[in-house]
Structure formats: C-alpha cells, structure tokens
C-alpha cells in the first residue's frame with residue numbers, strides 16, 4: 001500500500017518555525033512507529049505571492065486535491081496589508097477551503113490543566129473546559145455573491161451576501177451531530193434567527209436533520225450574541241457548538257481565548273470522503289502568523305503539533321498515535337516547560353520553539 | 365417652555381417591572397429637581413402584537429417620532445417564538461431603530477467596583493473597566509436587501525445582504541470620534557476587511573474621516589475575530605470601539621458579559637438632531653426580557669435606571685442629574701445591596717426589584 005501523503009504549506013510569519021517542529025514528529029512516526037509519510041512542501045500566502053504573484057499557485061492547488069491531508073502553518077503579514085484584495089495572503093487559504101470543499105471546521109477549545117491559571121477567566125470557569133466549535137467553512141458571507149465595492153449615485157457602497165442553501169446547512173449539521181455522539185452528545189446551534197432569514201433557515205434545517213437522523217442527540221438553539229455572552233459566562237455548559245462561517249470565525253476565537261492557550265489550539269477542516277475513503281482535509285493551528293515574533297524563536301509549536309495529531313486521528317485512523325502525542329504535550333506542560341506565550345512577565349525564562357519541539361519528541 | 369417629553373415603551377417580560385422603578389426616578393426628578401416630564405406610555409413587542417396584531421402600531425411609531433426621547437424596556441418571550449418573522453416582537457424594536465434613523469448605538473461596558481468579583485474574568489482583568497462600543501444600528505445585514513428564504517432548484521436558500529454606504533459609515537465613525545474626544549481619545553474600528561469588501565470600505569471610510577476631521581484621535585483597526593479575542597484577553601486596551609450592526613451585536617454582548625454586570629448596563633441609540641436641537645433618541649437596557657424571571661421580583665432595575673440617566677445626559681443636557689443617579693447606584697452597591705443576578709448561590713438573600721428602586725431613590 002502506498003505511504004500516506006502530506007502536503008505541507010508552512011506559509012508566513014511563524015508558520016515555517018512551528019512547522020519545523022511538526023517535521024520532527026513526522027520523523028518520529030517513521031523511526032518509532034513505522035509509518036512513513038510522503039511529504040511534499042509548497043508555498044501559500046504572502047510567500048507564494050512573493051514568488052508567483054498569487055497567494056496560491058494552481059499547481060499547489062492541484063497537489064492539495066491529490067494528497068491525503070494538507071498541513072498549513074499560517075498566512076499573512078504587515079508587508080502584504082496594502083495588496084489588492086484578490087491577492088492578499090488570506091485568499092490562498094480561502095481558495096484551499098473552497099476548492100477542497102472543506103465545509104466542516106472543527107475547532108476544539110480545550111483548557112489544559114497546567115495552564116488554567118493562565119486564562120484571563122477565573123480558574124473554576126475554565127479548568128477542564130473541553131468544547132468543540134464546528135464552523136461551516138465554505139459558504140455564507142465569506143463566499144456569497146454579489147460582493148464588492150460599487151458606486152451608487154455619488155458614493156461607494158460595500159456589499160457582501162450571506163447565503164446558505166439547505167444542503168450546505170444539512171451537511172455541517174450532520175458533522176456536528178456525528179461528533180457529538182462521540183462526546184457528551186449535546187449540540188448547540190447558533191445564529192440570529194430573530195433578525196436574519198438565513199438564520200431562520202439555519203435553525204429549521206438543523207432541527208429537521210436532528211429530528212430525522214439524530215433524535216438521540218440533545219439539541220438546543222441560541223442567538224449568536226447570547227452565545228458570545230454564554231461562552232464568557234459559563235463555557236462548560238456547551239459540548240459541541242455548530243454555527244455559520246462568520247459567527248464561527250468570531251465565536252471560535254472568543255472560545256479559544258477563554259482557554260488561555262491560544263498557542264495550543266489545533267483545528268481540522270474536513271470535506272467529503274475521497275475515493276480512498278479518507279475525507280479531504282486540511283489541518284492548521286488556530287493562531288495566526290504572528291509577524292511580531294517571527295524569527296525570534298518565541299513561537300509555540302504546540303498548536304501545530306496538535307493539528308498534526310488531529311490529522312492522525314481524522315485522516316489516518318491513527319487515534320492511538322494522536323493520543324500519544326497529546327499526552328506527550330500534556331506531560332511537557334506538567335513538567336513546567338513553557339514557551340513565552342504561556343508565561344507572565346515574572347514567570348522566569350521561557351524555552352524556545354525548537355526546545356519545545358525537542359521536549360515533546362523526548363516525551364514521546 | 366414645554367416640558368421635556370418621554371415615550372415609555374416598557375414592552376415584555378421584565379420590561380414593565382424595571383420600568384416601574386424608572387418611573388420612581390422620574391418622580392424624584394419632578395419633586396426634587398423641578399423637572400417635570402410629559403410621559404406617554406404605549407406598547408411594543410409581544411404585548412403590542414397581542415393587542416394589535418403587530419409588534420409596533422403605526423400610532424406608536426408616530427408618537428416615537430414626536431417625543432424628545434423614547435425609553436424602552438425589553439421585547440420578546442417564548443410564547444412569540446413561533447410567530448411569523450414579520451410580526452415577531454423584535455421587529456417592533458427594529459422598526460423604531462430604522463424609522464427614527466438611530467444610527468449610533470452607544471453601549472458602555474463598565475465594571476462597577478463593587479461587582480468586580482462577580483465577573484467570570486479575573487478581577488485585575490476587569491476592575492475599573494470602562495469602554496464604550498459604538499454600534500452602527502440602522503444598516504448592514506439587519507436591513508440589507510435582497511433578503512428572505514427562496515427556493516432554488518429543489519431546495520431552500522436563506523439570503524441576507526450586508527450593505528454599507530460611505531455616508532452610513534462616515535456618520536457613525538464621526539459619532540465614535542466625538543465620543544472618544546470626551547474620553548481617552550482612542551478609537552478602535554473592527555471589521556473583517558481581510559474577507560469582506562464591505563469591511564474594506566468600512567476601514568477606508570473610518571480612516572478617511574479620521575485623517576480629515578479627527579486627526580487628534582488615536583485610531584486603530586482590528587479584525588472582528590481578533591477583537592473578540594482581545595476583549596476577553598485584556599479589555600482595558602480599548603476606549604471606544606466602533607463597528608457594524610452585526611459585529612456590534614455580538615461584540616457588545618461579549619463586552620457586557622465581561623463586566624459581570626449585565627443587569628447593570630444601559631444603552632443609548634442616537635440619530636440626527638431634531639428641530640429643537642435634541643437628537644432622536646431611544647434608551648434601553650442591554651439585557652433582554654428575561655421571561656424566566658418575569659413576575660418574580662428578581663429583575664435588576666439598574667440597567668433601565670442608568671438608561672434613563674443616559675437620556676438625561678444625551679437628550680436633555682442634564683449631565684449633573686445623570687451623574688447624581690449614577691453615584692446613587694454606586695452607593696447602594698457599595699452598601700452591599702444586591703438583586704438576585706448579582707449574587708452567587710451562597711451569598712445570602714437578594715433584595716427585590718422594587719427594593720432596589722426604592723434604595724436608589726433613597727440614596728438620591
């Protein structure tokens with residue numbers, strides 16, 4: 001059987017630095033677990049623009065469609081802020097999501113015991129927190145037409161379109177219900193059905209799919225503004241949250257920050273099964289390219305390493321190895337090892353990106 | 365000179381209960397401060413639907429256009445959840461906002477010293493917090509056309525339109541800059557210019573108005589997802605935040621919850637100046653109709669009372685009286701008086717809505 005294949009798109013800013021540590025884990029998988037990955041590397045984001053004039057080359061897009069899984073670091077940086085909208089680094093990432101049709105974005109917000117003190121929230125509010133936001137990733141206002149800046153009369157008008165079809169809602173709802181069944185069996189769906197018709201359709205379809213196919217899962221609905229409040233007030237009331245692309249963007253970042261572990265949070269973006277049965281998939285840390293600390297050795301590689309662990313679990317059915325990596329991460333944290341983002345100004349000297357990667361490999 | 369006029373729309377749920385306490389303050393203004401308000405009362409939301417079959421009668425709308433200020437309690441309740449979208453309680457409130465053209469919604473998120481312990485955030489993160497979110501309130505995806513649920517092929521499609529004109533952005537930006545000048549002189553504007561063209565226009569126009577008319581104010585821009593994160597991480601970095609209708613809805617609720625004082629937070633929705641120089645204005649608490657506690661005497665009237673204080677300040681140039689009321693609220697809190705929402709389960713016996721109102725009048 002062919003080796004499992006990976007496309008690594010390290011991207012901009014701290015992307016390449018954190019990805020270098022993932023490669024150590026990939027090396028460990030080969031040496032100690034007998035699993036060799038066929039790894040290809042390529043460019044996405046600002047670095048792709050620098051070389052090709054576009055944030056994602058067609059060849060890279062084609063490769064992404066062929067491999068078993070894509071690992072992405074991060075895109076963006078201040079030097080690209082003035083680029084035209086159509087070639088901004090983000091467009092590369094959005095093109096991958098759209099053309100691979102990665103409709104289900106899983107964003108766990110998990111509070112690591114060793115870090116509960118590091119959250120801006122009180123310890124009892126976040127200790128042991130373990131929720132997943134399932135964000136719709138290929139539709140909504142991110143992709144709806146018409147869109148653009150137009151001139152009407154003597155002024156400019158900015159337009160975007162929120163647009164959801166029934167089947168787009170149904171498939172992401174199913175993926176949330178499936179996930180909930182493997183967890184605490186609870187889904188909360190968030191929209192603004194009190195204000196937006198697209199929210200009404202969202203609520204109706206989620207309810208229908210529930211009633212017909214997942215009546216065993218506990219389902220509730222919440223307005224997204226209240227959702228933001230409840231995440232801050234008592235996040236442990238949730239298990240799985242399912243929401244649209246834009247609310248998912250804001251609410252998952254809010255949830256991520258609750259944990260105090262932003263540099264620790266992975267994500268998986270999944271599409272339909274390919275011919276080999278594996279889902280189309282892209283894995284990336286929730287944090288961004290952090291241009292301010294790029295090149296300083298301060299970046300925390302854990303989110304990217306845990307994204308690789310998610311790849312093992314969701315793409316390669318290697319849940320045991322995924323758990324092993326997660327346990328190794330927990331252990332180095334319990335041992336007190338901290339990168340700069342996990343320390344206060346008075347907490348002593350942090351370890352570097354490479355030291356953290358090495359420590360995790362050692363713990364494995 | 366004619367007495368200043370008020371239209372009171374107490375609405376649904378706890379609305380009438382908290383508004384009853386505001387009337388005591390209005391009474392105190394007459395008795396002790398020699399300011400008599402001409403008060404009219406009417407219906408909005410579910411109670412208006414029950415009587416008229418619409419959540420806001422045309423006569424009520426006409427009255428709202430004539431008075432100096434509208435005071436609103438809250439709208440909505442589970443018995444109205446199955447109503448058609450067009451007559452839901454919320455449509456009454458949205459009609460008021462739209463037809464009065466109340467484009468600038470000021471939502472202070474302030475942490476009261478006596479309540480800093482009550483937040484889910486650590487005390488040092490929120491103690492002394494005092495920020496204002498200026499939310500655009502009459503445009504964006506709340507009102508953009510086309511909108512609705514359509515059938516395409518053999519499935520339903522939900523559509524809403526995010527739409528902002530240059531002048532809509534400019535006027536709310538001005539109101540944020542004006543406010544900042546009276547405060548710490550800092551504005552942070554939030555959008556998703558990396559994904560939405562309407563966000564690009566938003567950012568450009570805010571920057572232009574700044575450069576031309578308010579170069580003395582410190583302006584920054586932030587993506588709304590990062591905004592949600594930064595609100596949770598370290599909210600004191602902000603002074604005034606300006607954002608669109610939908611982001612403002614979610615981010616202001618997030619900010620409100622940070623303070624631990626949701627039952628305490630007022631809001632002002634302001635439009636253009638009327639013939640008498642006063643702005644069109646509607647004042648309402650940030651909390652909702654809380655149907656679960658309606659009629660139990662548990663509601664906290666402070667948000668509604670502070671909304672009236674905002675009316676004194678912004679509509680009637682009675683800043684001194686506004687401050688007096690705010691100080692009276694601070695004092696009853698410092699004295700340890702608490703409604704149920706401000707207590708943990710072990711904190712003893714809360715006082716009732718009317719007791720809180722009476723205590724504030726006594727402190728005045």
Ligand SMILES: CC(C)[C@H](C(=O)O)[C@@H](O)C(=O)O
Nearest residue numbers: 090091093094249558559589
């Ligand atoms: C980089 C940006 C386009 C992206 C988004 O808005 O989806 C990011 O914020 C995310 O959440 O993955």
Ligand SMILES: CC(C)[C@H](C(=O)O)[C@@H](O)C(=O)O
Nearest residue numbers: 194195225454455457458613
């Ligand atoms: C009641 C509802 C229509 C309203 C909104 O979405 O604007 C509320 O959430 C608010 O923030 O005032």
